[in-house]
Amino acid sequence: MAAPWRQPSFRFGAGLLATIALVAAFGPLVHVGTAGQMLAPPSWQHWLGTDDEGLDIATQIIAGSRLALVVGVGFATLSVGLGLALGTLAGYFGGVPDLVISWVADLLLCFPGVLLALLVVFVTDRAGVTTLVVTLAATGWAGHARLARALADKARQTDAVVAARCLGASHWHVIWYYVLPDLAGPLLVQGTLAVATGVLAEASLSFLGLGPQGTASWGAMLEQGAALVLRAPLLLLAASGALLALVTAVNMMGDGLRDALDPRSPGASGSRSTGSP
Amino acid sequence: MMQQALAAAWRQWAGPLFRRSVRNLAMILGLIALVFCAVRLAPGDPVDHLLGEQATVAERAALRHRLHLDGPLHRQFGQMVVEIADGTLGTSYAVAGQPVAVSALIWKRFPSTAALALTALAIAVTLALPLGIAGARHANRWPDHMGRLTALFAVSTPAFVSGPLALLVFAVALRWAPTPAHEASELASLALPAAVIGFALSGRLARLLRASLLETLASDMALAWRARGASERRVLWRHALPNAILPVLTLLGLQLAALLGGALVTEKVFGRKGLGTLLLDGVATRDYAVVQGCVLVIAALYIVASAVTQWTARRLDPRLSLPAVEA
Numbered sequence: 001m002a003a004p005w006r007q008p009s010f011r012f013g014a015g016l017l018a019t020i021a022l023v024a025a026f027g028p029l030v031h032v033g034t035a036g037q038m039l040a041p042p043s044w045q046h047w048l049g050t051d052d053e054g055l056d057i058a059t060q061i062i063a064g065s066r067l068a069l070v071v072g073v074g075f076a077t078l079s080v081g082l083g084l085a086l087g088t089l090a091g092y093f094g095g096v097p098d099l100v101i102s103w104v105a106d107l108l109l110c111f112p113g114v115l116l117a118l119l120v121v122f123v124t125d126r127a128g129v130t131t132l133v134v135t136l137a138a139t140g141w142a143g144h145a146r147l148a149r150a151l152a153d154k155a156r157q158t159d160a161v162v163a164a165r166c167l168g169a170s171h172w173h174v175i176w177y178y179v180l181p182d183l184a185g186p187l188l189v190q191g192t193l194a195v196a197t198g199v200l201a202e203a204s205l206s207f208l209g210l211g212p213q214g215t216a217s218w219g220a221m222l223e224q225g226a227a228l229v230l231r232a233p234l235l236l237l238a239a240s241g242a243l244l245a246l247v248t249a250v251n252m253m254g255d256g257l258r259d260a261l262d263p264r265s266p267g268a269s270g271s272r273s274t275g276s277p
Numbered sequence: 278m279m280q281q282a283l284a285a286a287w288r289q290w291a292g293p294l295f296r297r298s299v300r301n302l303a304m305i306l307g308l309i310a311l312v313f314c315a316v317r318l319a320p321g322d323p324v325d326h327l328l329g330e331q332a333t334v335a336e337r338a339a340l341r342h343r344l345h346l347d348g349p350l351h352r353q354f355g356q357m358v359v360e361i362a363d364g365t366l367g368t369s370y371a372v373a374g375q376p377v378a379v380s381a382l383i384w385k386r387f388p389s390t391a392a393l394a395l396t397a398l399a400i401a402v403t404l405a406l407p408l409g410i411a412g413a414r415h416a417n418r419w420p421d422h423m424g425r426l427t428a429l430f431a432v433s434t435p436a437f438v439s440g441p442l443a444l445l446v447f448a449v450a451l452r453w454a455p456t457p458a459h460e461a462s463e464l465a466s467l468a469l470p471a472a473v474i475g476f477a478l479s480g481r482l483a484r485l486l487r488a489s490l491l492e493t494l495a496s497d498m499a500l501a502w503r504a505r506g507a508s509e510r511r512v513l514w515r516h517a518l519p520n521a522i523l524p525v526l527t528l529l530g531l532q533l534a535a536l537l538g539g540a541l542v543t544e545k546v547f548g549r550k551g552l553g554t555l556l557l558d559g560v561a562t563r564d565y566a567v568v569q570g571c572v573l574v575i576a577a578l579y580i581v582a583s584a585v586t587q588w589t590a591r592r593l594d595p596r597l598s599l600p601a602v603e604a
Contacts (some may be wrong), residue, residue: 032367038435099368103303103304103307106304106305107307107308108575110304110308110573110579110580110583111572111576111579112534112535112538112575112579113535113541113575115541115572115575115576116536118541118556118560119312119315119568119572120315122560122563122568123315123318125595150424202437203435203437204435204437204541204542207437207542207545208541208542208545209556210560219437222437222441223437225441226440226441226444226546229441229444229445229449230449230535233445236445238436239443240442240489243435243438244433244438246432247433247435248429248433251432252429258319270514274501
């Protein structure tokens with residue numbers, strides 16, 4: 001797996017993500033802004049100033065990065081895990097499991113954007129972070145399942161699988177040693193990109209006033225910052241910058257991973273040829 | 278003879294159409310059931326939200342009866358299907374206790390949302406076509422790098438970042454566009470939100486178009502045309518573009534469907550009275566009828582639009598109707 005490192009975009013994205021993770025992990029040790037004057041300008045006590053409740057903006061950005069990373073990584077892990085399991089089941093076994101799983105996945109894909117998550121959040125009346133992650137994953141696995149299903153269906157028909165079955169290998173052995181390795185690469189790419197999806201979904205819901213309560217969120221800060229844009233522009237700018245940095249970092253890593261895993265990818269750059277005739 | 282012709286027609290036309298219609302119908306029924314369950318599972322009583330704490334038991338019972346919440350669940354589900362079939366989509370009592378059909382509320386908001394969606398789409402296509410084509414034409418040289426950077430920026434910037442920033446720059450600092458607080462002509466207040474959505478969408482379209490074009494330009498078909506002496510320009514415009522545009526059209530169809538369902542964030546940022554804000558207001562006031570109606574309409578629009586898009590794609594590209602061939 002040294003290949004992704006040869007992609008400049010992957011290196012850049014990974015570096016940026018590592019920086020954000022470090023800030024999220026150790027930021028509170030370095031900078032703890034206590035509440036102070038309302039709408040104070042940047043100073044040594046308040047690196048980015050304060051908002052209309054006197055809360056330190058830099059501290060909130062750091063707290064928001066924790067929420068964003070937890071939701072993003074949690075969503076990616078859960079949704080890809082669920083999609084991988086259900087999609088492999090559907091693609092490998094076919095028949096009734098395939099019909100049921102594909103139907104549910106298609107149903108979930110009818111809801112554009114965060115609509116379904118919004119419905120569930122409405123129903124659960126703004127629950128905590130765990131509920132949010134589970135909700136997003138329960139409504140966001142369908143795309144991954146569709147990919148896993150297609151790949152598993154293809155892998156199932158290879159000669160290697162037929163030979164293994166003829167030699168008496170069990171279904172689980174075949175899935176583990178022949179099917180899943182084929183799925184690992186593409187789903188790793190999807191999982192990386194899903195981190196960005198999760199971060200954006202949390203920020204959208206928070207922006208719409210439906211995010212988890214009790215923690216600072218970049219989405220909520222953006223909503224607040226849009227209202228205070230003339231009196232505290234740093235609130236809007238800092239929250240936008242943080243969000244864009246995280247989403248761009250993850251997207252660049254995903255693009256780099258995809259290029260590294262697929263030499264024929266149109267975006268492939270670097271030492272290898274693009275495979276054109 | 279006649280029988281064979283009929284059988285052939287069934288295989289080619291009616292059969293797939295019938296199968297797809299059944300599938301979409303099952304999808305819409307599943308959708309109704311899903312929304313029904315979700316709203317019924319909600320904690321809290323919609324009657325409490327509508328009447329407040331002081332209402333008498335009799336008032337509660339009367340409202341509960343009017344909302345059809347006093348029957349068994351299967352009767353409630355039947356009632357919901359009836360309301361969908363007769364086109365009212367349920368009744369909202371949130372506005373000063375007056376009964377209003379949810380469909381009337383949706384219809385009133387739809388023109389604003391549709392205008393935004395179509396303008397945004399036009400902007401997106403105008404930006405994405407040159408960006409994607411130039412990117413493929415000059416792949417891995419500077420126009421391509423600039424285009425990819427722009428597209429990446431557009432894709433990575435969500436509407437709740439670009440919206441307020443655009444307001445700050447164009448409405449507050451430059452005063453080119455009206456702020457949501459000011460009354461302005463429809464056209465003037467449409468420009469900025471449409472540009473925000475259009476820009477974001479153009480990034481996705483341009484990336485897809487570039488990738489699709491590069492793949493087509495590297496295909497044996499393009500090689501064959503070059504071998505016959507066709508100029509690179511002719512290969513690109515006459516042969517590669519028509520072949521490469523299809524995935525872009527598919528994405529456009531789905532995006533139009535998503536936009537017609539209301540741009541939640543953009544409508545909120547720019548204070549527009551569209552479908553998205555109708556849904557958000559319904560969520561804020563816990564108006565179950567409105568939330569249920571909006572979610573149903575948005576998702577149903579999406580199902581219909583993707584069916585139409587798929588059908589159009591098959592008409593445009595007969596290869597899609599062929600049984601899958603092993604690569």
